[in-house]
Amino acid sequence: MEAFSDGVFAIAITLLVLELHSPELEEGQRLWPALLDEWPQFAAYLTSFAILGIMWVNHHSMFRQIQRADRGLMFLNLLLLLWTTLLPFPTSLFAEHLEDDSINANVAAAVYSANLTLAAIAFSMIWWYVLRNHLVEHEMTKSEMRRSLVRYSMGTVIYGATIGISFISAKATLLIVFLLALYYAFEQVRTRD
Amino acid sequence: MEAFSDGVFAIAITLLVLELHSPELEEGQRLWPALLDEWPQFAAYLTSFAILGIMWVNHHSMFRQIQRADRGLMFLNLLLLLWTTLLPFPTSLFAEHLEDDSINANVAAAVYSANLTLAAIAFSMIWWYVLRNHLVEHEMTKSEMRRSLVRYSMGTVIYGATIGISFISAKATLLIVFLLALYYAFEQVRTRD
Amino acid sequence: MEAFSDGVFAIAITLLVLELHSPELEEGQRLWPALLDEWPQFAAYLTSFAILGIMWVNHHSMFRQIQRADRGLMFLNLLLLLWTTLLPFPTSLFAEHLEDDSINANVAAAVYSANLTLAAIAFSMIWWYVLRNHLVEHEMTKSEMRRSLVRYSMGTVIYGATIGISFISAKATLLIVFLLALYYAFEQVRTRD
Amino acid sequence: MEAFSDGVFAIAITLLVLELHSPELEEGQRLWPALLDEWPQFAAYLTSFAILGIMWVNHHSMFRQIQRADRGLMFLNLLLLLWTTLLPFPTSLFAEHLEDDSINANVAAAVYSANLTLAAIAFSMIWWYVLRNHLVEHEMTKSEMRRSLVRYSMGTVIYGATIGISFISAKATLLIVFLLALYYAFEQVRTRD
Numbered sequence: 134m135e136a137f138s139d140g141v142f143a144i145a146i147t148l149l150v151l152e153l154h155s156p157e158l159e160e161g162q163r164l165w166p167a168l169l170d171e172w173p174q175f176a177a178y179l180t181s182f183a184i185l186g187i188m189w190v191n192h193h194s195m196f197r198q199i200q201r202a203d204r205g206l207m208f209l210n211l212l213l214l215l216w217t218t219l220l221p222f223p224t225s226l227f228a229e230h231l232e233d234d235s236i237n238a239n240v241a242a243a244v245y246s247a248n249l250t251l252a253a254i255a256f257s258m259i260w261w262y263v264l265r266n267h268l269v270e271h272e273m274t275k276s277e278m279r280r281s282l283v284r285y286s287m288g289t290v291i292y293g294a295t296i297g298i299s300f301i302s303a304k305a306t307l308l309i310v311f312l313l314a315l316y317y318a319f320e321q322v323r324t325r326d
Numbered sequence: 327m328e329a330f331s332d333g334v335f336a337i338a339i340t341l342l343v344l345e346l347h348s349p350e351l352e353e354g355q356r357l358w359p360a361l362l363d364e365w366p367q368f369a370a371y372l373t374s375f376a377i378l379g380i381m382w383v384n385h386h387s388m389f390r391q392i393q394r395a396d397r398g399l400m401f402l403n404l405l406l407l408l409w410t411t412l413l414p415f416p417t418s419l420f421a422e423h424l425e426d427d428s429i430n431a432n433v434a435a436a437v438y439s440a441n442l443t444l445a446a447i448a449f450s451m452i453w454w455y456v457l458r459n460h461l462v463e464h465e466m467t468k469s470e471m472r473r474s475l476v477r478y479s480m481g482t483v484i485y486g487a488t489i490g491i492s493f494i495s496a497k498a499t500l501l502i503v504f505l506l507a508l509y510y511a512f513e514q515v516r517t518r519d
Numbered sequence: 520m521e522a523f524s525d526g527v528f529a530i531a532i533t534l535l536v537l538e539l540h541s542p543e544l545e546e547g548q549r550l551w552p553a554l555l556d557e558w559p560q561f562a563a564y565l566t567s568f569a570i571l572g573i574m575w576v577n578h579h580s581m582f583r584q585i586q587r588a589d590r591g592l593m594f595l596n597l598l599l600l601l602w603t604t605l606l607p608f609p610t611s612l613f614a615e616h617l618e619d620d621s622i623n624a625n626v627a628a629a630v631y632s633a634n635l636t637l638a639a640i641a642f643s644m645i646w647w648y649v650l651r652n653h654l655v656e657h658e659m660t661k662s663e664m665r666r667s668l669v670r671y672s673m674g675t676v677i678y679g680a681t682i683g684i685s686f687i688s689a690k691a692t693l694l695i696v697f698l699l700a701l702y703y704a705f706e707q708v709r710t711r712d
Numbered sequence: 713m714e715a716f717s718d719g720v721f722a723i724a725i726t727l728l729v730l731e732l733h734s735p736e737l738e739e740g741q742r743l744w745p746a747l748l749d750e751w752p753q754f755a756a757y758l759t760s761f762a763i764l765g766i767m768w769v770n771h772h773s774m775f776r777q778i779q780r781a782d783r784g785l786m787f788l789n790l791l792l793l794l795w796t797t798l799l800p801f802p803t804s805l806f807a808e809h810l811e812d813d814s815i816n817a818n819v820a821a822a823v824y825s826a827n828l829t830l831a832a833i834a835f836s837m838i839w840w841y842v843l844r845n846h847l848v849e850h851e852m853t854k855s856e857m858r859r860s861l862v863r864y865s866m867g868t869v870i871y872g873a874t875i876g877i878s879f880i881s882a883k884a885t886l887l888i889v890f891l892l893a894l895y896y897a898f899e900q901v902r903t904r905d
Contacts, residue, residue, distance in 0.1 A: 136329065136332055136715065137332050137335065137336055137382065139715055139716050140333055140336030140337070140719055141339065141340055142716065143716050143719030143720045143723060144336060144337055144340040144341075144719070144723055145340055145343075146720065146793070146797060147723040147724055147727060147797045148340060148341075148344070148723075148727075149797070150724075150797055150798055150799075150800050151344065151727070151730065151800075153798075153801040155801075155808055158816070163814075163815070163816065164809060164816035165815075168823070178798075182794055182797070186793075190786055190790075204383070207383055208379075208383075208511050211383075214379075215372075215375055215379075218340045218375070219343055219346075220343075221343050221344075222346045225348055226348045229348055235354075235356075236356070236357075236358075237351070237357035237358075240357045240361075244361070318787050329522065329525055330525050330528065330529050330575065333526055333529030333530070334532065334533055337529060337533040337534075338536075341533060341534075341536065341537070344537065397576070401572075401576075401704050404572040404576075407572075408565075408568055408572075411532060411536055412536055412539075412564075414537075415536050415539045418541055419541045422541055423550060429549070430544070430550035430551075433550045433554075434550060437554070522715065522718055523718050523721065526718060526719055526722030526723070527722045527725065527726055530722060530723055530727075531726055534726060534729065537730065590769070594897050597765040597769075600725070600765075601758075601761055601765075604726045604728070604729055604761070605729055605757075607729050607730075608729050608732040608734075611734055615734055616743060621740075621742075622743075622744075623737070623742065623743035626742075626743045626744045626747075627743060630747070
């Protein structure tokens with residue numbers, strides 16, 4: 134199951150580049166400013182890359198603690214992979230509408246945030262299922278279980294909140310999501326070596 | 327062989343997202359209703375994702391029972407992978423024509439169903455070949471063999487029937503195929519842990 | 520090295536589907552005849568799928584006989600992968616021009632055949648390198664070596680000949696290449712279980 | 713971690729082909745000269761393929777020397793994969809503008825060179841991190857460490873220099889980058905079997 138999941142993460146993270154398009158220049162137009170104008174594409178690419186990277190690292194360390202996988206786990210994992218493989222679509226949608234003056238920018242940001250929230254929910258469901266069916270390798274006390282569940286549920290709450298923030302500012306949403314990914318990366322490097 | 331097959335399933339399931347396109351908006355058009363109008367794209371995406379997911383789980387549990395792979399099996403497996411990798415094409419065709427008023431909606435549904443039927447036939451052929459050449463790990467009685475063959479052949483019959491249903495209603499076909507995938511998923515979770 | 524090569528074959532074989540496009544219909548045009556008109560796309564898809572499938576099986580059984588891989592082998596293998604990953608491009612070119620009345624059909628067929636020939640040459644080079652540097656697992660007599668080299672070189676001669684045939688008939692070239700792939704598949708099933 | 717990285721390299725190297733497009737011919741136009749006119753596409757494809765191939769071989773031999781991977785290494789590796797997966801974009805940009813008469817050709821060459829430089833920096837950072845945290849398998853003297861660091865940093869300096877060369881000649885940049893890849897390939901075959 135891990136090989137398949139690793140494959141899906143690797144492909145999803147690599148397919149993101151297909152959403153980057155060379156700017157179409159008119160006669161005599163300069164390439165460099167045209168590339169700079171495409172910054173939403175690059176910002177959305179970078180953010181989605183960071184998120185998929187963190188998700189892969191998290192997935193890896195979660196499944197390392199699981200001693201056996203049953204079919205229920207397999208299908209919950211497929212649910213997570215559904216939101217993972219879908220991400221290039223809202224990424225492209227977000228990049229396209231980030232600078233719109235209208236409500237469309239907010240809608241695109243909300244769709245992007247909703248995708249991340251659904252992925253976070255799938256993560257929590259997997260962990261909840263794993264604990265409930267005693268599929269973890271090591272012994273855990275009730276309070277350790279509760280704490281680890283709260284930990285995984287935080288992502289759901291935080292990404293859920295970015296759906297709301299989307300309707301305040303699309304650009305702020307992108308920035309927050311990117312900073313969250315960086316925070317998670319550094320927090321993990323610090324605490325769980 | 328399993329690593330290659332896992333890779334092909336992982337790639338096919340991830341490539342589906344490339345068939346999702348952002349709606350092209352006219353000046354002043356709203357994004358949200360335009361996205362809702364694209365529901366056939368998302369419904370077809372979800373259905374194909376579910377089918378490829380189930381197929382991967384089935385493939386996995388089938389090949390876990392096979393103790394050695396000969397070249398005949400390798401080429402039958404390639405036949406299955408042919409229909410697997412092809413699926414993104416009829417998925418896109420189906421989504422594009424689902425709401426056509428003409429016979430085209432039915433034709434697209436039938437092409438989609440035919441692809442699923444061909445995959446189901448390849449699955450049956452693999453299992454039949456495996457039983458006939460005694461490539462399974464464990465001992466099976468004649469009646470166990472017959473029952474497992476019938477089980478795998480059911481898919482062929484059911485998906486074959488959806489080719490017919492396509493000419494009654496394209497939308498019903500999509501719904502039935504999706505519900506079948508859900509049914510298979512739950513049935514497997516229940517019976518074969 | 521095999522995991523990387525398996526990955527490249529799996530991806531190349533799966534990317535072929537991206538070259539299949541839904542026919543663009545005019546108002547009132549029927550889908551079914553439009554799909555039939557696209558037969559060169561499907562024929563080229565099927566042929567390239569068969570060739571990449573055979574190449575993968577061959578690659579697999581060649582590398583199973585190799586006991587250690589040095590850097591020279593690694594780079595020859597990359598050369599083979601270069602022609603493997605390139606194949607979706609001439610496949611699409613061939614499909615697009617197969618029915619042209621002009622010399623363009625022949626040129627497209629020749630480009631396709633040239634790609635196959637270059638892959639066959641890379642295969643021969645790998646085997647020649649492996650024999651020359653005694654990287655095979657088992658002992659081989661001089662005459663066994665010569666015979667196996669001749670065997671692998673046959674592909675080069677045959678595919679080289681299809682470059683010539685391309686200038687007689689593009690369609691005949693596609694048919695011959697497809698039949699060759701089928702022949703290789705059956706011959707392998709028969710002789711090397 | 714290696715399986716995931718291998719997957720990413722395999723996918724990135726295979727996705728390059730999606731940037732090759734059949735020439736769009738006008739009525740009566742010949743295919744062969746139109747293909748020859750597309751030489752920048754093929755030259756950029758070949759160069760990026762060679763670079764990703766070398767990077768994969770280097771990545772492989774670097775990680776074979778690492779005995780354990782911590783989270784810091786995981787995230788530095790993700791940084792390297794970021795520049796790896798991005799490469800198809802500047803490759804396409806470079807190919808598109810290589811023959812422009814304007815500064816755009818130089819800008820595209822510089823963007824391409826900058827991507828390579830960033831990848832080379834990530835490579836150096838990984839090696840520096842590995843040495844600093846004693847993650848290598850075998851004992852190394854101070855001077856061996858220094859020499860290996862200098863070796864990996866050479867890439868950064870050389871690719872950094874090609875950013876400058878980009879503003880002299882885009883075509884020369886492509887040629888130099890390609891020759892560098894060939895040089896690295898042969899140098900490795902010679903010295904490190």
